[in-house]
Amino acid sequence: MKVAIIQHAPEYLDKKRSLEKALVLIREAASGGNVLAVFGESWLSGYPAWLDYCPGAALWNHEPTKEVFAKTHENAIVIDGPEMTVLQQAASDLGIAICIGINEKTGSGSANGTLYNSMAIISPAGELVVHHRKLMPTFTEKLIYGVGDGNGLRSAEVAGARVGGLICWEHWMPLTRQAMHETGEQVHIALWPTVHEMHQVASRQYAFEGRCFVLAVGQILRAKDIPAAFELPEELKANPESLLLKGGSCVVGPDGFYIREPIFDLETTIEVELPLRETIKEKMTLDVTGHYKREDVFDFKVNKKRNQ
Numbered sequence: 001m002k003v004a005i006i007q008h009a010p011e012y013l014d015k016k017r018s019l020e021k022a023l024v025l026i027r028e029a030a031s032g033g034n035v036l037a038v039f040g041e042s043w044l045s046g047y048p049a050w051l052d053y054c055p056g057a058a059l060w061n062h063e064p065t066k067e068v069f070a071k072t073h074e075n076a077i078v079i080d081g082p083e084m085t086v087l088q089q090a091a092s093d094l095g096i097a098i099c100i101g102i103n104e105k106t107g108s109g110s111a112n113g114t115l116y117n118s119m120a121i122i123s124p125a126g127e128l129v130v131h132h133r134k135l136m137p138t139f140t141e142k143l144i145y146g147v148g149d150g151n152g153l154r155s156a157e158v159a160g161a162r163v164g165g166l167i168c169w170e171h172w173m174p175l176t177r178q179a180m181h182e183t184g185e186q187v188h189i190a191l192w193p194t195v196h197e198m199h200q201v202a203s204r205q206y207a208f209e210g211r212c213f214v215l216a217v218g219q220i221l222r223a224k225d226i227p228a229a230f231e232l233p234e235e236l237k238a239n240p241e242s243l244l245l246k247g248g249s250c251v252v253g254p255d256g257f258y259i260r261e262p263i264f265d266l267e268t269t270i271e272v273e274l275p276l277r278e279t280i281k282e283k284m285t286l287d288v289t290g291h292y293k294r295e296d297v298f299d300f301k302v303n304k305k306r307n308q
Contacts, residue, residue, distance in 0.1 A: 001035060001036070001161050001187070001274045002033050002034045002035055002036075002271065002272070002273045002274075003034055003035065003036040003037075003038065003215060003251075004029035004034040004037045004269050004270065004271050005038050005217050005249045005270040005271075005272075006025050006026075006029065006038060006039045006040075006269055007219070007220060007247045007249045007263065007266070008021070008267045008269070009220040009222065009225070010022075010043050010044065010045050010046050012045065012046040012227075013045055013068075013071050013075045015045040015075040015076075015077065018044050018046070019044065019083050019087075022043075022087070023086070023087075025269065026087075026090055026091075026094065027090075027094060028269065029096060029269060030094040030096040034096060035095075035096060035097060035159035036096065036097040036099065036158065036159055036187075037096055037097070038099045038189055038215055038217050039098075039217065040101055040192065040193070040217045041101040041117065041167055041168055041191040041192055042101045042102065042103050043100055043102070043219065044100055044101070044102045044103065045075045045076075045077075045103065046075075046103070046221070046225075047219055047221065047245065048068075048141070048144055049193060049221050049244045050068065050226050050230055051144075052140060052244075053223075053226065053232070053233065053244055054226065054230040054231070054232065057140075057230065058140060058143060063229075064230050064231075065143070068227045068229050068230065069144055072103055072115065072144065073113060073115060075103070076102070076104060076105040076115055077102045077103065077104055078104070078105060079104060079120065084120065087100065087122060088126040088128065089126060091122045091123065091125075091126045092124070092126030095124045096124055097121065097122060097123055097124050097159050098121070099120070099121045099163075099165060100119070100122075101118070101167065101191045102118050102120060103115055103116075103117070103118075104116040106308060115144055116134065116145060117133070117134040117148075118131065118134065118167075119131075119132045119134075119152070119165050119166075119191060120132075121156060121158065121163060121164075121165065121189075123156065123159075124158070129157075129158065130152060130154055130155065130163075130165070132148070132151075132152025132153065132154075132165065132166070133146075133148030133149060133151075133152055134148050134168065134170060135170055135173065136148075136169070136170070138168055138169040148307075149303075149304075149305065149306055150179070150305070151304050151305065151306040153179045153180060155183035155184060158187075160276070161186045161187045161274070161276055162183070162184045162186045163185065163186070163187045163188075163189065164180050164183050164185045164187075164188060165188060165189030165190065165191060166180060166188070166190060167191045168192055168193070168199075171199075171203070171205075171206055172202060179302045180210070181209070181210045181288050181289050182289055182300075184289070185212045186213065186276050186279045187212060187213045187215065187274060187276075188207070188210060188212045188213065188214045188215070189214075189215050190202070190203045190206065190215065190216045190217065191217050192216060192217065192219075193218065193219055193221075194218045194219065194245045194246045194247065194248050195216045195217070195218040195247070195249060195262060199218075199248070200216070200250065200262060203252055204252050204256045204257075204258075207252040207253065207254055207255075207256050208255065208286075209288060210254075210288065211254045211282040211286060211287065211288075212254050212279055213251065213253060213274050213278075213279070214251070214252040216248070216249060216262075217249050218245065218247040218248040218262075218264075219245040219247065220266075220267050221244045221245035222240065222242065222243060223236040223237075223239060223240050223241070223243075224240035226244070243265060246265050247263055247264050247267075247268075248262045248263070248264050249270055250262040250263070250270075251270070251272045253278060254278050254279045254281075254282040255278075255282055259274075
């Protein structure tokens with residue numbers, strides 16, 4: 001199974017241009033013989049890194065924050081909207097699966113202002129097979145994202161493998177990890193803003209625990225892409241090309257060791273072939289959904305009801 005991690009920056013808070021860029025990158029991945037192309041957290045159309053870099057962003061009634069939230073909402077994606085239709089058609093036309101992080105809204109109008117930090121997995125047939133909303137936004141993300149539900153804690157048969165994924169700090173939630181292990185993942189997609197050291201730790205731990213391949217996907221974001229509504233710190237003003245999100249994408253095997261070492265500070269596409277048989281070989285010693293599950297001791301269940 002050959003896969004491509006797309007570590008390229010989106011056109012920040014511009015869903016039309018981001019979608020156009022995504023289609024070019026997907027075509028390139030398909031032409032290289034890849035059967036799965038993966039984009040990072042909130043890639044369509046931009047992770048809200050300004051929450052961590054812009055003074056005053058978290059202040060009550062801060063006008064720049066409200067302005068940028070409105071722009072984020074305008075450029076968010078409806079899961080059954082035209083942008084997803086275009087991606088599904090591209091997957092079908094090219095015969096390639098697509099996983100992409102999105103800023104999701106539940107309607108095209110302004111009646112519902114809640115956004116979700118979401119993940120969509122599309123099969124090579126163009127079918128939306130996984131739609132997951134991040135269960136718990138991380139720290140400052142709570143300012144703009146609503147909480148998700150268990151409906152998306154699932155995997156699907158994609159291009160010959162069982163594929164699922166989680167977003168960022170969901171990888172530190174033990175019960176969420178177990179819920180995903182129960183789905184029989186062979187390939188797990190871990191979406192991050194930047195896959196820094198602790199995110200590398202989480203990705204490698206997940207691979208070892210779940211005896212699966214992990215595609216850890218980071219993003220690229222430059223200081224100059226932060227919306228003009230915010231006053232940037234002086235050091236970022238002086239260095240508009242400096243990276244706020246630095247990538248760090250990598251591929252981890254089911255033994256917890258790297259197949260492809262992390263790549264930082266570079267827009268690139270990372271291609272790698274996954275020998276899927278390794279997932280079974282490693283379960284001889286540890287199988288958290290088999291002989292290590294101990295159903296005689298533990299009772300585990302998941303509420304998969306979609307909230308809205």
